[in-house]
């Protein structure tokens with residue numbers, strides 16, 4: 001069923017809370033990830049930039065160059081034919097994965113919507129989620145409460 005796109009209202013749909021161990025069903029717009037409870041600030045999962053994160057937006061290029069070298073890359077976004085120049089630096093192997101236009105997550109989502117690959121949007125969000133969850137269930141979140149009880 002095709003819905004007219006003229007209205008900007010977001011449609012609510014059944015979603016499953018993605019907080020570890022919750023699985024509660026709630027109604028939310030398509031980008032909602034958590035139930036009302038887990039949307040609260042104290043459950044917010046902190047994002048940290050760690051080397052493991054880079055592959056969402058970046059790629060590893062194992063090049064052999066010992067001098068700065070220009071190369072041309074293809075944007076890794078499905079359906080995008082853009083090419084872009086990348087400067088390869090000696091002993092640096094992390095480089096952008098997307099063309100300058102698609103380094104912005106919002107633009108990647110827009111592009112995927114345009115080519116009708118909503119499934120890839122979900123996948124992309126899941127990739128970011130798995131990174132977030134890795135730290136959200138960590139013991140350091142609970143550590144603050146332990147400190148409080150020590151005082152008493």
Ligand SMILES: [Zn+2]
Nearest residue numbers: 017022035038
């Ligand atoms: Zn929840």
Ligand SMILES: [Zn+2]
Nearest residue numbers: 075080099102
């Ligand atoms: Zn692109």
